[in-house]
Amino acid sequence: MRPTVHDIAASAGVSLATVDRVLNHRPGVRGVTRAKVEAAIETLGYVRDVAAANLAKGRVYPLVFIVPAGDNPFMRGLEAEILVAGRRSPADRAQISILTVPAFDPLALVEAIDTAAADQPAGIAVVAVDAPEVAAAIDRARTTGVPVVTLVSDLAASGRDHFVGIDNVAAGRTAGSLMGRFLGSRPGPVAVLAGSMLVRDHRERLEGFTAAMAEHSEVRVILDVLEGQDDPMLAEELVAMCFNAHPDLAGIYSLGAGNRGLVTAISARAPKGLRVIAHDLTSHTRSALKAGLIDAVLHQDAGHEVRSAIRVLKAKADGVAVIEAQERIRIDIFLKDNLPPEQRGDLRDQVEQDD
Amino acid sequence: MRPTVHDIAASAGVSLATVDRVLNHRPGVRGVTRAKVEAAIETLGYVRDVAAANLAKGRVYPLVFIVPAGDNPFMRGLEAEILVAGRRSPADRAQISILTVPAFDPLALVEAIDTAAADQPAGIAVVAVDAPEVAAAIDRARTTGVPVVTLVSDLAASGRDHFVGIDNVAAGRTAGSLMGRFLGSRPGPVAVLAGSMLVRDHRERLEGFTAAMAEHSEVRVILDVLEGQDDPMLAEELVAMCFNAHPDLAGIYSLGAGNRGLVTAISARAPKGLRVIAHDLTSHTRSALKAGLIDAVLHQDAGHEVRSAIRVLKAKADGVAVIEAQERIRIDIFLKDNLPPEQRGDLRDQVEQDD
DNA sequence: CTGTTAGCGCTTTCAA
């Protein structure tokens, strides 16, 4: 049997309360006493039973997630993952609530943040919009003592405690590296379809993509960015026009949302041998991948992100350090051949520890 | 506050013990009483606090992992992950012990399985060798009531309860698909370096690779398999000979271990523009990826596999169903641009829930 | 500064 607080209390010749104080770095223990207890902990190899501690504490962590509304499939998937986490949240003593706000609307976001902070939750996770008012709102929340993490889209200008999301420059580089290998010495320019260059993630992905493409031996023209506003209709139109203007188009990198339009345009008439790389595995990109219309999809696992956000916020609430390297979100690459199984909603009801 | 056993006891007008009996489907409760309790559970929306239940039960799960000895980096990484899981095992009430056995030695493996089963642990996870004696040993253990899962390498011929590992045919297909895209219309044959065609995983990977390559429009010669016995020296030699015999070699797929030798041969003198895809991220493949000697690495996350094995074995021990789709292990693809950070050993000391 | 005591939500003897 592993040692308990009773064992170290006995071994150190003190009471349970004193052991507890030492364990939790609470004040009111003489140096000598503390040393005795620590020695006992050390020699007995004591490790605290976190489950029992939590049970005794009865502490809960009210957490607020703020996500953009709208039909962006990635965001809807993110929300679904938050709900999943919410359903098994009793297990990790988190109480999760979700606030949806109009997309790309700084003022609405500011209001949501202020509202959330007013309830003094244990933490706030927010999909940030890159605006000074938003940064200010985040700073206000933190001043009130509420930890804030940015989710998916960062806002470094704010004093947010942590960013939960992928390294978008690296994602862009990965796409560029893949595209370079896919194209080899095949001639022709490459197009980039983005949502908006006003969004930080998209700018960063483009930057990484361009850099990685430049590293390849073949010289290749990268056309002016097509800004599809994450809107399927507009994206389709822009891509179709691009096909017209560049019949020799060799590749296209879609670094934002609106991939439904992209796929429509491609299946209508794409230049022969066109290589396509897109972001985020959704029902649309998944089926396009299977059909061979898209070659590869870069992905960030929303479930991982949500669980990471919860861990980080709880850690911040407790004033405990976060192991940054451990909370780094992976950039997944999917081909049609390594697609994960489609998760039915009710399967996710089960406890899912990781993976 | 969510309802507790006390609440349902009060609401149903019975004692805690009776509630517990109903909750755990234990006998000795009248039908009417049971119905009353179940009604209360339903209307109050009760969900059991698993942590508290485990605390009260004090149940532990002794689990034995059997892995091959030797300097195969993947296996050593696997063992490291088992140790990591072992260190935080108190949290999930698992008591993990590791048995190492000579690699590719069916008899030694049989003995290890029998020894492990003799202690009547809650479960056994074994990296299987494809031999009838091993299948028989696994069946013996299961007859004794000890659940067994195969890990990384399957043995479907046995009655193992579950296989924890990647779909190796799909992995081969992924490699073939990538290779096909990398090579495009560039001429030249492709070589395959394997450990041994006697191992099931390797056979399956080859099968998938060949199939995927055949699907690509370009006709391409796939050379006879080089069997490197997962031995760096032999692998180096075989690859070097292959370079000699085929100066126009376009690509090489290394589907087993021994990649240190592969990398040495490549860095010595590889045909210009050679595309290389290997398996398993190790220090060797990682640095070769960074150096541009390898284009892509397919990977199975040993940490995920270990945690999945633990979950599955505990579920089997409790006679609870496993959600197969949820326990499916992903095939990861790494380029130099999306490499995960190198985990320092001591970082893994922290609790890592998933991801 | 230190100890006593009750209790978190659940399980488990032992009696009734």
Add this chain to the structure above:
DNA sequence: TTGAAAGCGCTAACAG
């Protein structure tokens, strides 16, 4: 067939 009471490992009043 049912219930009372003790206890899992830890924390948190409240006393001393």
